[in-house]
Amino acid sequence: xxxxxxxxxxxxxxxxxxxxxxxxxxxxxxxxxxxxxxxxxxxxxxxxxxxxxxxxxxxxxxxxxxxxxxxxxxxxxxxxxxxxxxxxxxxxxxxxxxxxxxxxxxxxxxxxxxxxxxxxxxxxxxxxxxxxxxxxxxxxxxxxxxxxxxxxxxxxxxxxxxxxxxxxxxxxxxxxxxxxxxxxxxxxxxxxxxxxxxxxxxxxxxxxxxxxxxxxxxxxxxxxxxxxxxxxxxxxxxxxxxxxxxxxxxxxxxxxxxxxxxxxxxxxxxxxxxxxxxxxxxxxxxxxxxxxxxxxxxxxxxxxxxxxxxxxxxxxxxxxxxxxxxxxxxxxxxxxxxxxxxxxxxxxxxxxxxxxxxxxxxxxxxxxxxxxxxxxxxxxxxxxxxxxxxxxxxxxxxxxxxxxxxxxxxxxxxxxxxxxxxxxxxxxxxxxxxxxxxxxxxxxxxxxxxxxxxxxxxxxxxxxxxxxxxxxxxxxxxxxxxxxxxxxxxxxxxxxxxxxxxxxx
RNA sequence: GGGCCUGUAGCUUAGUUGGCAGAGCGACGGACUCUUAAUCCGUAGGCCAAGGGUUCAAAUCCCUUCAGGCCCGCCA
Numbered sequence: 001x002x003x004x005x006x007x008x009x010x011x012x013x014x015x016x017x018x019x020x021x022x023x024x025x026x027x028x029x030x031x032x033x034x035x036x037x038x039x040x041x042x043x044x045x046x047x048x049x050x051x052x053x054x055x056x057x058x059x060x061x062x063x064x065x066x067x068x069x070x071x072x073x074x075x076x077x078x079x080x081x082x083x084x085x086x087x088x089x090x091x092x093x094x095x096x097x098x099x100x101x102x103x104x105x106x107x108x109x110x111x112x113x114x115x116x117x118x119x120x121x122x123x124x125x126x127x128x129x130x131x132x133x134x135x136x137x138x139x140x141x142x143x144x145x146x147x148x149x150x151x152x153x154x155x156x157x158x159x160x161x162x163x164x165x166x167x168x169x170x171x172x173x174x175x176x177x178x179x180x181x182x183x184x185x186x187x188x189x190x191x192x193x194x195x196x197x198x199x200x201x202x203x204x205x206x207x208x209x210x211x212x213x214x215x216x217x218x219x220x221x222x223x224x225x226x227x228x229x230x231x232x233x234x235x236x237x238x239x240x241x242x243x244x245x246x247x248x249x250x251x252x253x254x255x256x257x258x259x260x261x262x263x264x265x266x267x268x269x270x271x272x273x274x275x276x277x278x279x280x281x282x283x284x285x286x287x288x289x290x291x292x293x294x295x296x297x298x299x300x301x302x303x304x305x306x307x308x309x310x311x312x313x314x315x316x317x318x319x320x321x322x323x324x325x326x327x328x329x330x331x332x333x334x335x336x337x338x339x340x341x342x343x344x345x346x347x348x349x350x351x352x353x354x355x356x357x358x359x360x361x362x363x364x365x366x367x368x369x370x371x372x373x374x375x376x377x378x379x380x381x382x383x384x385x386x387x388x389x390x391x392x393x394x395x396x397x398x399x400x401x402x403x404x405x406x407x408x409x410x411x412x413x414x415x416x417x418x419x420x421x422x423x424x425x426x427x428x429x430x431x432x433x434x435x436x437x438x439x440x441x442x443x444x445x446x447x448x449x450x451x452x453x454x455x456x457x458x459x460x461x462x463x464x465x466x467x468x469x470x471x472x473x474x475x476x477x478x479x480x481x482x483x484x485x486x487x488x489x490x491x492x493x494x495x496x497x498x499x500x501x502x503x504x505x
Numbered sequence: 506g507g508g509c510c511u512g513u514a515g516c517u518u519a520g521u522u523g524g525c526a527g528a529g530c531g532a533c534g535g536a537c538u539c540u541u542a543a544u545c546c547g548u549a550g551g552c553c554a555a556g557g558g559u560u561c562a563a564a565u566c567c568c569u570u571c572a573g574g575c576c577c578g579c580c581a
Contacts, residue, residue: 007515009532047539066544067537086538104531118539141516141530143542148516150573162516205581251580345578358581382581438580476574487572 005137013101014134022097024134029109031057036078042114042122049113049125056081056124057109057132059161060102062142070098071123074108077167082123083110089127098129104142105135153484172291173468173480177244179290180264180464183283189240189266194229196222196246202425202446203227203385205438206249209259222248225461227385228446230267231414234457235449239269244464255476256406259485262464267414271458273397276411277374280401280460281310284372284408284467291471299404300475302370310372310401315361318375323364327357335360354379354394369402376400384424384440386412401462403470411460418450 017024032055033041042050058076068087073080087095102108112126140146145162152159152166159166181191199218201208203225211220226245233241244264251257266279288306289295295307319327325338335356339347344363350356357379369375376399377389386396397413415421425442432439468480478484 005515007532062541062543064540064543065537066540069538069540071540071543073541082541084539088538117541119541121539121541123539138515138531141542143530144517146516148512148573150512151516153573207580249580252578254580255575257580355581362581378581478574 007136007138010103010134010136010138013103014136017101017131017134020097022101022131024131026130026132029057029130029132031055031109034078035074035076035081038081038114038124039079039122045114045116045122047116047118049115052113053111053127054114054124055109055111058107060104060106060108061139062104063102065099068095070095072102074110082117082121083112083126083129084115084117084123085126085129089125090129094128097131101134102129102131103135105137105139106131107133107135149478150486153478154486156482169468169472169474169480170482172472176287176291176468176471177262177464179287180283181244183286184242184266187240189242189268190238191242191244192230192233192238194223194226194233194243194245196248198223198229200441200443200445202440202443204247204249205382205384205428205440207251207437209248209250224249225263226265227459227461228443230265231454231457231459232446232449234267234269234414235452235454239455240267242266253485255478256466258465258477258481261477261481263461264464265459265461267457267459269455269457272413272456273376273399273411273458276413276458276460277312277376277399277401279458280374280409280411280462281308281372283462284401287467288471297471297473299470299473302404304404304470305371310374312374312376314377315357315365315375315379316377318365318369319357319360321365322368323360325360327360332356352379352381354381358382366402367405370404372401372403372408374399374401383412384428385415385421387415387417388420406466406469407463408466408470409460409462411458414454414457414459416450416454416457418447421450422447 014024035056035058038054038056056074056076058074061073061075061080064071070085072083072085074083075081085095085098090098108129109132110124110126110129112124112128115123115125117123140158140162146152146158152163160170184191197211197213197220199220201221201224203223204227206224208224209222211222212218213220223245225247226243230241230243242264244262246260247263248260250259253259268275268279285295285306285308288297296303296305298304313321316327319325330338332353335353336347336350339350339356339359342363344359346359347356350359361375365375376397377392377395378386378398380388380394380396383396383398386398389395389397399411400407401409415424425440425447428440429442432441465477465480469475469477472480474480
């Protein structure tokens with residue numbers, strides 16, 4: 001079975017063009033001007049044709065034929081412009097070539113002069129044109145465009161061809177990442193690349209993707225975080241490091257989650273979690289100001305305000321505020337009773353004060369955290385890589401940033417006591433062996449690295465995809481991922497269930 | 506894992522007491538030398554996501570499956 005979208009009429013035209021000796025897929029074109037440059041340079045042009053010649057190229061979006069003249073709109077990555085072709089000027093052969101064989105979707109190069117039509121539109125009066133690529137698939141409708149979200153995600157190229165809004169979103173994404181790099185470079189952080197294929201995964205609690213290296217005959221995991229490798233670099237003497245990395249987590253897909261997603265992780269020696277909260281605030285505040293041009297934006301029905309400083313609450317304070325209880329004063333029995341009374345999920349199996357604290361925070365607090373808010377001082381139970389709090393028993397120096405109810409960043413004073421780290425990873429490993437699929441493995445090489453001595457270090461990870469969502473106003477992660485993960489459209493196409501496949505054509 | 510919703514021509518879609526599957530754009534043929542969702546005349550294009558059931562009759566009602574969207578759970 002044929003899974004192509006090739007259109008027979010277009011294929012026929014392509015064959016006819018070849019028979020006429022036209023090179024349908026030539027190799028290059030001397031494009032000297034972008035659409036944007038032309039529109040700027042001739043913004044004040046009147047009806048008379050320019051002296052100056054322009055040459056540009058792009059995709060044909062619409063063709064309007066009028067007998068012996070043709071209007072067409074072409075677009076490149078900078079915008080769209082109208083073309084005007086006349087039989088008198090092009091000559092019969094060229095004009096008929098355009099008339100019969102150039103369709104919406106084709107890519108052409110044109111040379112001509114600029115003028116303004118009676119209707120006031122800046123237009124290229126075409127002296128000659130060249131077919132640069134013949135499109136053999138039909139373009140969606142010119143007015144309504146491509147709306148179907150599944151097609152927009154599965155055939156993102158088509159979405160980008162048709163929808164300026166999508167192009168704008170991904171331009172913003174590129175700009176956000178570029179500004180982030182620039183911000184960190186300007187402050188002397190070094191960017192490194194650490195392994196994506198890891199023999200031992202770590203740095204987060206999540207289920208990994210597994211794979212196998214044939215030559216080593218060994219199991220490998222796709223990283224769930226770069227954390228443990230970046231800390232090795234701090235041990236090695238790089239004081240300020242970061243990595244913008246894809247992480248992979250074998251978990252469910254929804255509006256906030258994709259199995260592969262982009263994080264920036266930053267580590268800085270001689271800093272603690274307070275410094276990292278400040279840094280996070282600076283980075284995100286800076287990006288918001290540069291991308292939005294202001295400190296406010298609207299997201300999923302909320303008016304967000306990024307003006308600094310941002311609110312900071314300990315987790316206990318958040319529970320006091322949103323659950324209305326004096327957590328530290330309550331006994332374990334009282335906590336248990338309170339949890340059951342309010343139907344807090346997970347309370348049946350909770351055993352420690354720390355577990356109750358997290359459960360209550362998630363149940364009562366998280367959804368209220370609309371404006372940028374740091375929550376800090378997390379229980380030690382679920383923070384195996386964070387340093388024990390300098391003064392509060394049972395807590396760690398860990399923070400998370402919440403915006404619009406989403407977890408945006410996670411950081412801590414990094415645990416650098418190798419004995420403590422060994423003990424905590426052993427606890428994690430025990431949980432993992434008991435069936436906790438998200439508990440961490442023991443990475444003895446990482447523990448040994450700490451054994452050589454890691455300076456006091458602060459670290460933070462910021463979710464780039466969610467940040468792009470905020471700054472572009474998109475409330476689904478799929479709208480900010482060029483190629484969101486989807487189920488294979490054609491059964492058997494990827495080698496799964498080969499017997500059902502029809503790939504033998 | 507639970508709930509709600511969607512799937513009709515290449516695209517955007519109409520289609521209820523169940524009664525011949527329609528339109529616009531696009532495509533194809535024709536007319537037209539300042540149009541811009543060009544206009545005008547004509548033609549072709551559909552296993553109504555797939556499978557099963559109810560019925561004289563199913564795009565429409567029921568069941569199953571597939572794909573997608575949204576919400577909840579899970580994801581510390």
